[in-house]
Amino acid sequence: MDFLLADGGGWVVVIYLDNAASSWPKPPEVAAKMEECLREYGANPGRGSHALSMKASRVIFEARRKVAGLFGVKNPDNVIFTQNATEALNLGILGLLKPGDHAITTMLEHNSVRRPLEYVRRERGVELTYVQADERGRLLAESVRNAIRENTKLIVVTHGSNLTGTLLPVGEIGAIAKEHGVVLMVDVCQTAGVYPIDVEAMNIGMLAFTGHKGLYGPQGTGGLYLHPEVELEPLMHGGSGGYSELLEMPKTRPDRYEAGTRNTVGIAGLLAGISVVESKGLDKIREHEETLAYQLHQGLEAIGGVTVYGPPLSEPRVPIVSFTVEGYESHEVGFILDRNYGICVRSGLHCAPVAHETIGTVEQGVVRASVGLFNTEEDVKALLDAVAEIAG
């Protein structure tokens, strides 16, 4: 679907294929609910007993319930709102790991997982093991089992790679984690709103999500589900609305991990975004996006000089297709697509340098096209025609 984008002096038509970075456009309901919050009740949630503060608190509670429902969380108080997935990942990793602990992660992780893990390795003497993936970005649950040691406290894996589109066997890894009494943390940035996720069935101890991708909320929203028996050191210390007499953060959730005023406007938008996802239905969204991603993958593979990365066509993938064009830096391809064809994709290294090492694209990076709710077959065709011209 073409969209008009206000660009300085005028309007230009764009085809947006960068939904893995941030979904766009947002459903109109999201902007409407954010505007309603700003205009009608945007007081401080949980910091007063007057009508507007109570209304703001109710909206945040409603959003917490919505997130809990989406991920099979029994008690919404175990959902902590953060400003993005990165903050949720830092809260979980820095809050759990202590000197002498061992953590396991994979070669496919985003820097939002890798950097906090490398930080606790450097600063706290936490031991860290990276589990290898093959050159298509696939990884066996058994290789996670083989990395477990006596002092392993945490396994952190992405559910879907933002580079290769690989879906990791989170259910199997969860069963292994449970067997060994290890906490499993899952980064669902690329799968929330598209794939079914159930923290109970998958034995997930911590789940980090972002609001601005497949949940169609605004940037500045995200959160962490925390299993009732997993305790963390808070990442931030400050006002939480209640228990003001205490010198430390309260013991109760979510207050313990939510220091400072929450992003009520953003959370109102996130609530609207998840409601849209629910009313469309995960199955329908997934079918739509997987169909377009399949067409993209198949079409790109048929163009001479184009290499597509990630799992083969016969295997499921999150709706992301990464590719390179022979003779071009990936940045050049991204630039030409933008300037000459009005197509928005991401190019370069995708915040996942070890994943690039794994698939052999550290030097040239990749061009990544990622589809969302509002993309159409015409968008796919436009990209394929453009790439064919560039490659030809």
Ligand SMILES: Cc1ncc(COP(=O)(O)O)c(C=O)c1O
């Ligand atoms: C797999 C993965 N993890 C983490 C993140 C970080 O998300 P945010 O920037 O919302 O914190 C992203 C975003 O690109 C991602 O794709």
